[in-house]
Amino acid sequence: xxxxxxxxxxxxxxxxxxxxxxxxxxxxxxxxxxxxxxxxxxxxxxxxxxxxxxxxxxxxxxxxxxxxxxxxxxxxxxxxxxxxxxxxxxxxxxxxxxxxxx
Amino acid sequence: xxxxxxxxxxxxxxxxxxxxxxxxxxxxxxxxxxxxxxxxxxxxxxxxxxxxxxxxxxxxxxxxxxxxxxxxxxxxxxxxxxxxxxxxxxxxxxxx
Numbered sequence: 781x782x783x784x785x786x787x788x789x790x791x792x793x794x795x796x797x798x799x800x801x802x803x804x805x806x807x808x809x810x811x812x813x814x815x816x817x818x819x820x821x822x823x824x825x826x827x828x829x830x831x832x833x834x835x836x837x838x839x840x841x842x843x844x845x846x847x848x849x850x851x852x853x854x855x856x857x858x859x860x861x862x863x864x865x866x867x868x869x870x871x872x873x874x875x876x877x878x879x880x881x882x
Numbered sequence: 883x884x885x886x887x888x889x890x891x892x893x894x895x896x897x898x899x900x901x902x903x904x905x906x907x908x909x910x911x912x913x914x915x916x917x918x919x920x921x922x923x924x925x926x927x928x929x930x931x932x933x934x935x936x937x938x939x940x941x942x943x944x945x946x947x948x949x950x951x952x953x954x955x956x957x958x959x960x961x962x963x964x965x966x967x968x969x970x971x972x973x974x975x976x977x978x
Binding site: 784785786787788791794795798799801805808809810812813814816817818820821822823824825826827828829830831832833835837839858859860861862863864866869870871873874875876877879 | 883884885888891892895896898899903904906907908910911912914915916917918919920921922923924925926927928929930931932933935957958959960961962964967968969971972973974975976
């Protein structure tokens, strides 16, 4: 992607080019793909995509926090967060990337 | 939810497409995203999140069997940052 990150439009374009879905079908399919994953996570169900990775849920308990501007102490409430654990196959593919090291 | 369940759920909502096409599409999406990450591209899906690479510096490790020190090379690892809508929707479920 010469101008920045890969987006849903690029993914839909790929489905159109490689699978011959029409543009509307390709766009809908990309939307559904992400919506189904989000929907599952929203009902507290882990998503396991073999070869790619797992989206897991973690419950974090309340912890003390601070308003960085005023220094005032405010508790950070208990929350549920999504974490992504890349699968072996994805890790192996990415590891060898020889890009610029920060 | 597994990959085959994901394929099944999408197919139920796209009943004009054969399941076989949905299966090919899901596999192609995952493979293409992996390929792009492996080339160092970022992926940004609004409302869902972004995938990028994080660099892990070289370090000394140990062979767990022998206890010998081994040099581990620097490498890139995939990283996912959930987007705002994802964070909000998932966090709401803690209250229900």
